[in-house]
Amino acid sequence: MKEIARFHQAVNQPWETAGRIRQTGQKIIGYLCSYAPEELIHAAGCHPMRLFSSGHDILLAENHLQSYCCSLVRGILEDSLAGRLDFLDGTVFPHTCDSMQRLSDIWRINRRHGFFADLVLPVKLTTPGSAVYLEAVLSRFKGDLEAALGTSITDADLENSISLFNQIRTHLSAIHEFRVRYPGRIRGSDMNALVKGAMIMDRDGAATLLSGVVESLQQLPVPDRPAKRLVLAGSVCDTPDLFNTIEAAGGTVVGDDLCSGQRWFDSLVPEDKPPLAALADRYRTRATCPAKHAGLITRADHLLSLVDRTRADGVIFVMLKFCDPHAFDHPYLKECLEAREIRSMALEIDDSRQNQGQLATRIETFIQML
């Protein structure tokens, strides 16, 4: 499908994508996590762009972050220091884990890339006080953007942006529903490219292209053999190889709880509320990142209901090495799955792409057991 090809292109060449956007005169604001209020950045007339590690060897970041830091944080810093992110006009750091927290400091001290903002979100998402605080943090960020850009963001601007991002979410959710109903018809690497691409590309363009994808879904070829249905859970998983390996082993991904996946596009920003409050609302109610607290069993409930809804045969946890929040939750989530007789396996990955062969064998063995 030609639309999907455009997403692959954007994902494979994020810097060219950024270059083209810049040529239109738009400023590019990078962000590091799914809690970044892209709508505000967009409403300020800028282009929000999610940063991923490009996976280059760590050379310069060695002087700032020890080896026991996750490859996402080290990799993004390496990209910045090596000048690969010079297209940025600014960056925003939503507060999540300890490693990101320190990356923000190191970034600010060493190479700011223009506009810089910390978005120190609450960690507790369930109390009335944290709701007030969350909205205040968003409002401060709005003010910072306005001051830096010398512009003002009206409610109407923000409402338009919210509506655009909701369209993107709606399309991606529709594609997700399709993969649940017709497993294997949309390839894992394609789904990954659609989601990741939508975090990188011009959003108007992405919305139009995604709507095209939704319309042409029925044209996708029917796989010749049924596959085992899998849910992925973890932090960032953007290695297309992993999806291909799963498919080669007779599996297919039907859903995920990843911050580079459904956690980013699930649930809409309510459009019948004052816009800042509406943004805050979504962060409080959407699927929770383990660095945040929305109750003791919320994440397990979410995973179990995802497995139910997608009728998954098993769960693969994909965790970046040295990622604390996910590593802490894993034993409990695994236990909850076991209590329901759902099998799971854990993969510890980093972006150096080592041990691919070993990974493939483990995935094959797991899928055969299901």
Add this chain to the structure above:
Amino acid sequence: MPDNPVAPPKIKAAKKMRDLMTTYYLEALGAAQNNRQVAWITSGGPVEPLVAMDIIPVYPENHGAMIGSAKMGEDLCAKAEDMGYSPDLCAYARSDIACAVVKGGPIGGLPKPDMLICCNNICGTVLKWYEIQARYFQVPLFILDTPVCHTGYTPEIADYVKAQVNEYIAFLEQVTGKKMDPDKMNEVGRLSYEGQRLWQQVLNTTAHKPSPMSAFDAFFFLALIVTLRGTQIAVDFYKELIDELAQRIKDGIGVVPNETFRLLWDNLPVWHRLKWLSDRFSAHQACLVADTYTSAWCSALTHIDENNFLDSMAEAYTRIYLNIGVDQMAQEVLKMIRFYDVNGLVMHSNRSCKPYSFGQMDIMRIVREKTGIPVLMIEADMVDPRYFSESQMETRIDAFMEIVKHKAGRS
């Protein structure tokens, strides 16, 4: 290297301190029999309301330090790994999570909590750790969310944390079924302030040359300001300790014989190698006179209003050393370098503690640029000994000390 000089007399207060800690732990372990409630609380958490409400506070991190010192860390960490916890997680958390299940460790496990109080001003680890324990013990969890102040304490952070102080009191009143007595609270707040002020004074004594005690002693004497903050016991003890240290200064007693070099330590101690490290440095006539860790329990003094503790608590607990930006941390380190007049900085890159360790390399650069003193970075873990190689460490310390001596013009 000089021959083994005569060791200076030991600090007498140490014995008293051991007794106080034993009494404290016995009281905590006997809480259930005496119908007292126990709260587990993070080391940077606001303990004063607990003391005011007669709840016994227990610190899993202090327990973690005991496990490390008793060299029981390896077994408990391995046990946690069997339970599915990654070896890359904080070893305090790992050993505590394992200990709760196997009742191991130097005191056979901590008393069961009636409630958990988690303040995330030190790290995100404590949030996950306390969630795990809240599920395991099935007890209520209160989270005091103190947003990190990368560049400052904003009005919205102030409002948010202040509101939570009230929620905290309400939580305690609900769990205990009792009302908080404001007079008692004020009294505890005053004692806490006084304790912290005295603790700062204890630490300040090491600015004297030769230093009457070392950072290794501070790591030991720290336990009281952590566990008994807000009590008369801590106040009385530190007064005594200060007197003893003043006497040592008067008598010209230094903790390291022939102290010639003075060093600053950064990050948590390596609990399982305290003596080894202390001996290594002493052999070079070097004294680790101060550290960035133990001062965390008095660094917020400027934000506390001793006559209105509860109102100032939010700011005091939010603006602590680990909850600020790396550049501000570097400023604190520079201040200490000047105040203690040190010849070198030893940074413990601690695999367990990411918020403390990430950013250290930038602090190292800033220190080098601003002061020119040599900096040594050693990679280890505060509790888990599997990341420590004595021979490697020895070589590095020796090489570092050569540079320190050279710089000080005494090689």
